Amino acid sequence: MMERVWRVSDDVACVQSSDGGRVAVLHLEQEVPVILTGTAASVWNALDGTRTESELIDGLARDYGADPSAIRGDVLALIHSLSSSGLVTFTPPGKGAS
Secondary structure, three states: OOOOEEEEOOOEEEEEOOOOOEEEEEEOOOOOOEEEEHHHHHHHHHOEEEEEHHHHHHHHHHHHOOOHHHHHHHHHHHHHHHHHOOOEEEEOOOOOOO
């Protein structure tokens, strides 16, 4: 099974602080934004539609000096929560980034 490549959904607007440490995310069909800070903002900023889940986790682990296996569950849980809210979606295999 191929790993998913996640990207920001088309109907989402976001604004981030100049250092990228805080992100306000709004699905255009909702009224309340989601505010991501710290490591959650880092995960959001890494969802570029080009990296597989493992590549994304490995990069975050390097950035934070962590073991990828130690953060994998938390990163995937956040991504799946963002997906459930319609904020991110995965790129179907073979489609590439959009």
